[in-house]
Amino acid sequence: MLHVRDLHAGYGNRQVLHGVAFELRPGEIVALLGRNGSGRSTTARAIMGLVPARGTIQWQGRELCGASPFEIARAGIGYVPESRDIFPTLTVQQNLMLGRQRHRTLPRRTLPDFFARFPALHERRHVAAGALSGGEQQMLALCRTLMGDPQLLLVDEPTEGLAPLLVEQIGALLRELQQRGVAVLLIEQKLHLALAVAGRCLVMGHGCIVYQGPPDSLHARADVRREWLEV
Numbered sequence: 001m002l003h004v005r006d007l008h009a010g011y012g013n014r015q016v017l018h019g020v021a022f023e024l025r026p027g028e029i030v031a032l033l034g035r036n037g038s039g040r041s042t043t044a045r046a047i048m049g050l051v052p053a054r055g056t057i058q059w060q061g062r063e064l065c066g067a068s069p070f071e072i073a074r075a076g077i078g079y080v081p082e083s084r085d086i087f088p089t090l091t092v093q094q095n096l097m098l099g100r101q102r103h104r105t106l107p108r109r110t111l112p113d114f115f116a117r118f119p120a121l122h123e124r125r126h127v128a129a130g131a132l133s134g135g136e137q138q139m140l141a142l143c144r145t146l147m148g149d150p151q152l153l154l155v156d157e158p159t160e161g162l163a164p165l166l167v168e169q170i171g172a173l174l175r176e177l178q179q180r181g182v183a184v185l186l187i188e189q190k191l192h193l194a195l196a197v198a199g200r201c202l203v204m205g206h207g208c209i210v211y212q213g214p215p216d217s218l219h220a221r222a223d224v225r226r227e228w229l230e231v
Contacts, residue, residue: 088130
């Protein structure tokens with residue numbers, strides 16, 4: 001579904017990514033792990049066309065390098081940045097409605113679907129998004145992106161600062177997406193959620209993939225976790 005080869009990207013004169021390569025298959029959850037500054041977020045931003053990049057980013061056979069972010073989103077890739085980027089003066093419901101896109105092959109998820117899964121959003125649907133707690137804003141950002149029925153979801157640090165119950169809800173939602181054939185690139189710094197839901201883990205260091213393998217293998221590699229991850 002997604003093939004990334006020899007990907008280089010950065011900001012101005014500062015190069016961050018140095019030949020990143022990986023792939024995702026339909027219905028696969030891949031965790032992209034690493035310390036702050038390792039290049040995880042830049043990888044997602046490069047895929048979305050938000051930073052200058054060179055190399056190969058093939059999405060269902062189509063080359064995305066050089067495409068605009070809105071073209072990439074319309075092609076079926078959804079992105080939830082670490083910063084969430086909600087519209088604080090709009091209501092919860094208005095934020096969700098902004099995530100809609102034209103119908104694709106996957107069944108469209110409706111507002112009642114998300115309100116049923118996250119009752120707090122339903123209760124505050126007419127409240128300005130800026131008045132939500134950090135956890136509620138994270139739920140809103142995730143649900144807004146899913147309103148567009150993406151076939152690939154890039155989600156950056158979705159559990160940062162969240163209570164354990166909300167982390168469990170996010171894990172359940174990611175598994176549900178997987179069952180529907182949606183691929184997920186889960187960018188995380190901590191191992192808990194990644195080990196629980198991912199089928200494969202990629203570890204980044206200094207802008208490169210330094211390790212990849214199944215979660216059980218990573219859990220057993222204390223040397224990799226000690227050198228490249230904050231545990």
